[in-house]
Amino acid sequence: MSIVINPSICMSCGKCVSQCPGNLLEVSRNKAVRILNPSFCWGCAACIKVCPQGALKLFLPPVLGGRGARLSVKASKGTLAWQVELPGGKKINIDAPEGEDGY
Amino acid sequence: MHPEFNIQRLNCDVLIIGGGAAGCAAAHKLSEGDYQIILCDKAPIVRSGCLAAGVNAINACLAPGYSPQDYADYAKRDAHGIASERLLLSMSQGLNEATLFLEKLGLKIHKGPDGSYKYRSWRNLIVNGENIKPLLALPLKDKEGLTILERVLVISYLVTYGDRRVSGAAALSIDSPTLYFIEAKAVICATGGAAGIYLPNNPGYSGHKMWYPPFNTGAGYAMGILAGAEMTTLEMRFVALRAADTAAPTGTLAVGANAKQLNILGQAYEAKYGNTTSQRVLAARKEQEEGRGPCRLITESISLKEKMNLVRAYLHMAPLQSLKFIEEMVKDELWGSNLSPSPLQVTVEASEPFVLGGHTAGGYQVDESRKTTLKGLFAAGDVAGGAPQKYVSGAISEGFLAAQGVKVFLEENLEKFQTDASLEKKIVKLLSTFRANEAPGFSTQGLEEAMQKTMDSLAGGARAGYAYNDHSLRLAEEGILELYGLSGKLPAPNIRDLMYIWELRERMIVARSLIRHMAARRETRWPGFGEYKGYPLKQKDYELFINSRLLLAPVIPPLEGSWGEIEIIKRDLVTGEIIEEKGAHEHSY
Numbered sequence: 195m196s197i198v199i200n201p202s203i204c205m206s207c208g209k210c211v212s213q214c215p216g217n218l219l220e221v222s223r224n225k226a227v228r229i230l231n232p233s234f235c236w237g238c239a240a241c242i243k244v245c246p247q248g249a250l251k252l253f254l255p256p257v258l259g260g261r262g263a264r265l266s267v268k269a270s271k272g273t274l275a276w277q278v279e280l281p282g283g284k285k286i287n288i289d290a291p292e293g294e295d296g297y
Numbered sequence: 298m299h300p301e302f303n304i305q306r307l308n309c310d311v312l313i314i315g316g317g318a319a320g321c322a323a324a325h326k327l328s329e330g331d332y333q334i335i336l337c338d339k340a341p342i343v344r345s346g347c348l349a350a351g352v353n354a355i356n357a358c359l360a361p362g363y364s365p366q367d368y369a370d371y372a373k374r375d376a377h378g379i380a381s382e383r384l385l386l387s388m389s390q391g392l393n394e395a396t397l398f399l400e401k402l403g404l405k406i407h408k409g410p411d412g413s414y415k416y417r418s419w420r421n422l423i424v425n426g427e428n429i430k431p432l433l434a435l436p437l438k439d440k441e442g443l444t445i446l447e448r449v450l451v452i453s454y455l456v457t458y459g460d461r462r463v464s465g466a467a468a469l470s471i472d473s474p475t476l477y478f479i480e481a482k483a484v485i486c487a488t489g490g491a492a493g494i495y496l497p498n499n500p501g502y503s504g505h506k507m508w509y510p511p512f513n514t515g516a517g518y519a520m521g522i523l524a525g526a527e528m529t530t531l532e533m534r535f536v537a538l539r540a541a542d543t544a545a546p547t548g549t550l551a552v553g554a555n556a557k558q559l560n561i562l563g564q565a566y567e568a569k570y571g572n573t574t575s576q577r578v579l580a581a582r583k584e585q586e587e588g589r590g591p592c593r594l595i596t597e598s599i600s601l602k603e604k605m606n607l608v609r610a611y612l613h614m615a616p617l618q619s620l621k622f623i624e625e626m627v628k629d630e631l632w633g634s635n636l637s638p639s640p641l642q643v644t645v646e647a648s649e650p651f652v653l654g655g656h657t658a659g660g661y662q663v664d665e666s667r668k669t670t671l672k673g674l675f676a677a678g679d680v681a682g683g684a685p686q687k688y689v690s691g692a693i694s695e696g697f698l699a700a701q702g703v704k705v706f707l708e709e710n711l712e713k714f715q716t717d718a719s720l721e722k723k724i725v726k727l728l729s730t731f732r733a734n735e736a737p738g739f740s741t742q743g744l745e746e747a748m749q750k751t752m753d754s755l756a757g758g759a760r761a762g763y764a765y766n767d768h769s770l771r772l773a774e775e776g777i778l779e780l781y782g783l784s785g786k787l788p789a790p791n792i793r794d795l796m797y798i799w800e801l802r803e804r805m806i807v808a809r810s811l812i813r814h815m816a817a818r819r820e821t822r823w824p825g826f827g828e829y830k831g832y833p834l835k836q837k838d839y840e841l842f843i844n845s846r847l848l849l850a851p852v853i854p855p856l857e858g859s860w861g862e863i864e865i866i867k868r869d870l871v872t873g874e875i876i877e878e879k880g881a882h883e884h885s886y
Contacts, residue, residue, distance in 0.1 A: 196506070196617065215340045215349040216505075216512045217448055217471060230793075233502045236511055237543075238349035239616040243427075254620050255503045258542035263627065265620045274427065276612055278623045286623065288609060 196237040197250050198264065201226035204249040210241035243267055243274065251279070302469075302476040302725060309333040309444070311703055312465055312481035314451045314517065317346025318689045319678025320487035321433045322395070322696025323703075328440040330704065335479055337446045337468055340512065342434040346489055347510055347655075347679070348689065351427035353549060353613040355406070356688040357389075358396045360419040365389035368420060372686035375573045377822050378840055379533060380658050381873065384684035387665045391694030396422065398693060402432045417552050427613040429689070448472055450796050451488070451516060453724060453853055454524045454674070455480065457714045461525065463674035464716045467724050471796050476725070480716055483673050483703045486661070487696065490535075490653025490679040491515025491807050493745070493800075496753035496760065498649050499542070506617065508537040508544040508648045515652065517680035518660065519803035522810055523860060525850030527662040527670040529682035529842050529868070531807075532814035534650035535657040536763065536826045538578045540594075541646035545618030547594055549610050550643060554603075556596045558645065560589040574656070578647050578825030586762070591644045598638040607641060618643075649759050650826065652811055655679035655687045657826070659814075662844055662868075666702030667695055670846075673706070675699040683842070723853045730856055731795055734788040741787050741797045744780055748805055751776040756812055757827045766830040770816045774809055778859060781805045785857035802854060810845055810863060817843045817865045817879075841876060842868040 204226035211219045211227065216234050219241060221227045226249070229235065242250040248268060254260030262281035267274050276288040311327055313320045316338035324336050338345050359368060369385035400406050405425040407415040417423050437443060448471050455465040455478065465480040492509040505511040522528060540547055550556040558581075560566050566589070570580035581592045596607075604626065611619040622641065654660030660682030661669045667677050677695035678687065687695065752758055755773035757765035765773075784802050789795035820836040821829050844866040854860055867877040 212341050213344050215345045215510065217340055234505050234511065236349065236505050236507075237617045238344065240344040240349055252616060252620065254543075254617055254624060255506075257500060257503050258506060258617070259621050259624060261624050261628070263620060263624050265616060265623075274612070276619075278620065280627055288605065288612065288619075 196235045196252055196255065197229060197241060198253060199227055199229065200249045200251075203247045205247055207246065209244045209246065210250060213240040213244055215240065239265070239267070243269060302474045302728065305475060305477050307335060307477055307479045309335040309479065309481050310707065311335075311483050311485065312337070312479050313485045313487060314466060315346070315487035315489060315678070315680070316342035316434060316445070317487060317489055317678060318348060318433065318692035319696040319699070320485070321437060322398070322693040323485050323487060323677060323700040324437050324440070324443055325398075326697050326700035327703065328437070328443045332442055334443045335446060335481070336437065336443060337449050337451050337466070337479070339448070339450050339471070341447050342437070342445060343431050346430070346513070348430040348433070349510065350616060351614045352429050352689060353424060353426055353610050354417060355396050355399070355422040355424055355690050356420070356548075357686060357690045358392050358420055358422055359389070360414075360416045363419050365392070368392065371420070372684070376533065376658055376685050377573065377575070377835065378870065379530060379822065379842065380685050381683035382871070383665055383873070384663065387698060388684050388687065388691050388694045391697055392690050394697070395690040395693035399429065399432070399690070402436065404429055404432055421552065423553070425613055446477070449477065450799060451520070452799055453720070454484070454520050455716045455720055456524060456852055458717050460672060462672040462714055463524065464714055466520075467720070469728070469792065469795065471792055474792055476728070478721055482710070483675065483706050485699045485703060486517040486521065486669075486674060486676045486680055487678045487699075488517030488680050489513040490651060490655060490659070491518060491804060492651055493749065494652060494752055494804050494808050494811065495649040495758040496749040498544075498646065498759060506542070506544060508539055509651045509653065513679075514800040515803050515807040516800070517676070518652070518810070519806040519854075521661055521669065521671070521674070521676070522806055522847055523850055523854055524671060524852050525847050526674065527844050527846045527866065528810060529658070529660065529662045529844045530814070531652055531659040531811045531845070532818045532843055533657040533659055533823060534757075534811070534826050535653055536578050536650050537648040537656075538581055538645055539648055540618055541591070541644040543615060543618040543621055544648060545611060545615035545643075547643065547645055549607065550594045550596065550641070553610065554596045554599070554607055554641075556594040556642070558592060558594050560584045560592050562589055564589070566592070575823035575825035581645050582647050582763070582825065591646070593642045593644050595640045595642040598640055600638045604641050647759065647825075649753075650757065650763070652807060653679040654682045654684065655692060656685060658682050658685040665698070666705065667699035668702050668706070673710075675702050720853060727853060727856060728795065731787060731789040731798055734786055736788050737783070737786040739783065741794065741801055744784055744787070745801050748777065748780050748801070748808065751780065752808055756808070756815065762828070763826065764828040764830050765815065767816070770812050774812045777805050777809050777812070782857045806854065806860065813845055813863045813865065814843050817845075841870055842873075844868055
């Protein structure tokens with residue numbers, strides 16, 4: 195699995211469900227969205243891009259070098275504002291503006 | 298306990314199976330005309346297929362001064378000769394049109410101060426392409442005459458009596474027991490290639506963190522094989538050289554940030570192996586095998602700002618790699634102090650083998666209009682063979698070609714046809730059998746692992762050093778047939794179980810044809826992708842296409858037992874004419 199879902203802020207709006215290329219997300223009435231077959235996730239981040247609550251975050255499993263950081267993203271004004279939360283709580287903002295990054 | 302299927306019958310002019318780059322492009326083109334179109338996808342098209350995470354480059358386009366012939370020459374050279382120049386040329390002629398098409402849809406292509414494209418190389422443009430798939434897919438939702446069926450698993454072609462014209466497909470909703478029988482005057486298959494045939498590089502829980510979409514299970518190949526379509530060059534498997542762990546692309550570091558590829562001794566090793574894709578994969582593998590690994594891509598010492606630019610670039614296509622960079626910087630305590638510039642690096646690693654016609658050339662035998670050998674059926678994108686190095690723009694170009702091919706086909710084929718009615722009964726019976734099966738003591742996942750291990754150890758997977766021999770291939774085929782027999786006993790208490798069973802069996806069907814293709818090419822042409830022990834070199838005799846076709850093709854896969862004999866056909870590289878047809882009864886190992 196590559197995403198964690200925070201059930202206390204998920205509004206069960208289902209936006210993420212209609213994005214997953216593996217059909218792995220499911221929302222049942224009045225309950226937070228859940229991931230079916232967590233090991234099937236590709237890690238594409240489509241779901242976290244549409245979550246209006248920031249309830250979904252991407253993480254890197256330890257076997258791939260992950261050590262607890264979590265990636266989330268908010269869409270605003272046509273660009274994406276990415277944020278990495280480190281295990282100690284420190285936050286790193288990475289704006290990906292329309293501008294050109296040179297690579 | 299097992300409700301009957303709710304059957305819905307649909308009709309259209311054109312059925313497009315798969316809403317990735319090629320399928321969406323075909324839908325865009327055809328919806329300019331007056332056609333009733335149905336586009337089916339297993340997932341929501343907004344993010345389905347290879348483009349889910351995005352891209353940060355258009356890897357196939359032509360800078361001013363370069364011609365389609367240049368691209369065709371490059372792709373053919375890279376494939377060590379085994380590619381169709383005619384198919385490559387027709388695809389290459391549409392590369393710049395495809396790029397322009399993407400830009401018109403809103404893709405942000407980097408430009409210089411004078412407004413001209415900023416090329417990374419003569420065939421490579423940098424883009425901010427995180428949103429490439431929504432840009433491509435969402436406008437289709439408003440097209441008149443186009444019906445989009447999402448979250449349906451296409452399970453089989455429908456064919457006519459007698460001449461076996463493809464006349465539609467059967468599809469299963471994954472949300473309800475609804476079974477669609479869709480009749481169409483023409484069908485475009487754009488399902489992509491096949492992942493998950495070999496044991497993934499990453500273990501269990503992270504097994505789907507792979508180079509290719511794990512949801513591309515070779516459906517288009519399997520359906521085509523079963524319906525008797527001719528397949529080409531499946532034996533040219535693709536092994537990606539990628540960032541270890543995340544399978545993220547390395548081009549951004551290598552070409553964009555001018556990173557050097559070094560072995561653990563700090564030596565640049567690539568030049569001595571050659572510069573084709575398979576040679577570069579071989580280079581990293583050999584360095585590793587001979588004790589000079591792991592190999593890494595290392596940038597010059599760069600500032601934090603430059604590092605963050607790379608992190609940002611990866612967010613457009615491989616967000617897990619961006620996260621990995623950050624995790625590594627954290628480990629270096631970069632965030633707590635003001636470190637002086639230091640390099641950024643990734644370990645490079647060869648992936649498990651995949652089957653696809655997008656990077657390599659495995660897929661349907663097609664002509665320039667992307668017509669397959671089955672009447673009424675066209676193929677575009679990764680599922681179409683013979684034309685490697687497509688990338689997104691090549692897939693779009695092929696989608697356009699297939700759309701054009703379909704238009705001509707519909708003008709020329711006005712006669713009525715009748716779908717073989719017995720197929721419907723067979724499909725319902727087969728699906729119902731899985732629904733009614735009792736738990737057999739093994740699971741779908743268990744058989745999937747067994748299939749992957751069989752292929753990995755006997756048919757040239759990573760753990761076998763990508764090597765195989767006559768005997769191992771024979772054993773691999775026996776193993777696959779045995780496992781397929783067992784798969785007939787799998788139970789599907791709900792529809793999703795049925796989907797996973799179906800996908801597993803598709804991959805087994807592809808695996809068997811793949812094995813036969815590998816056995817038929819008695820040489821080692823792409824040592825980075827695989828090594829045929831006993832035939833270690835490239836052979837002049839094998840400058841031809843290895844094709845295959847199922848004799849007495851059943852269309853609907855049998856519950857258990859073999860689905861038919863595979864005939865190997867050799868075709869001329871240039872003319873495409875048949876050189877040799879080998880009866881399936883002749884031993885091909």
